[in-house]
Amino acid sequence: MRAASADLDSVDRQLLALLKRDARQPVLALARGVGLSRSAVQDRLARLRASGVIRRFTIDTTGPAEAGGTRAYLFVRIDGRPCARVIPGLAGLPEVESCDHVAGPMDVVLTVRTKDMPAVSALRDRILAMPGIATVAVAAVMKSHLAASQGGTGELALAAG
Numbered sequence: 001m002r003a004a005s006a007d008l009d010s011v012d013r014q015l016l017a018l019l020k021r022d023a024r025q026p027v028l029a030l031a032r033g034v035g036l037s038r039s040a041v042q043d044r045l046a047r048l049r050a051s052g053v054i055r056r057f058t059i060d061t062t063g064p065a066e067a068g069g070t071r072a073y074l075f076v077r078i079d080g081r082p083c084a085r086v087i088p089g090l091a092g093l094p095e096v097e098s099c100d101h102v103a104g105p106m107d108v109v110l111t112v113r114t115k116d117m118p119a120v121s122a123l124r125d126r127i128l129a130m131p132g133i134a135t136v137a138v139a140a141v142m143k144s145h146l147a148a149s150q151g152g153t154g155e156l157a158l159a160a161g
Contacts, residue, residue, distance in 0.1 A: 008053065011036065015044060016053070023057045069113050071097075071141040072120045076108040076127065079134040083107055086132035095123050106137070 008016075014034045018025060025033075031041040048054045078086050083101055090108060091099035098111040114120050117140060124136050 012044060012048065015041065070116050070120055071111065071113050073139045074110040074112055074124065074127065075106040075137040076110060077105070077134045078107045078132050081132045089130055090127065
């Protein structure tokens with residue numbers, strides 16, 4: 001069950017923004033941040049979880065903690081069966097950081113992180129062996145230039161040299 005973004009009011013959006021910055025904030029801090037009582041915020045969080053707007057609370061380790069790993073995009077075409085039957089298997093792979101159903105020549109774009117390129121290749125082979133997968137194309141990330149993981153600003157990360 002998924003709530004449409006139109007069902008979110010400004011307080012819901014404020015709560016989500018606060019949680020995106022720090023999902024470990026106590027409910028009382030969230031309540032102060034949006035100007036509501038603790039119980040009102042707890043009710044809203046329960047509703048957001050129940051409706052599928054909030055699926056999980058997690059950590060982001062795409063920064064220095066993951067240095068040395070290899071990030072890649074896998075472009076997956078499904079063989080004609082309903083995407084809804086195949087996508088959960090892709091999204092559940094431990095290497096998958098994001099799984100997006102897209103329009104265009106491919107059906108799904110996966111962002112994955114592995115220890116190295118041979119591991120990306122092995123992951124590609126595992127995905128190709130899954131029922132419903134027609135093709136998988138790989139684009140390895142050589143260098144990231146967007147600092148979205150550093151505070152979510154989307155500002156360009158400028159490196160010296």
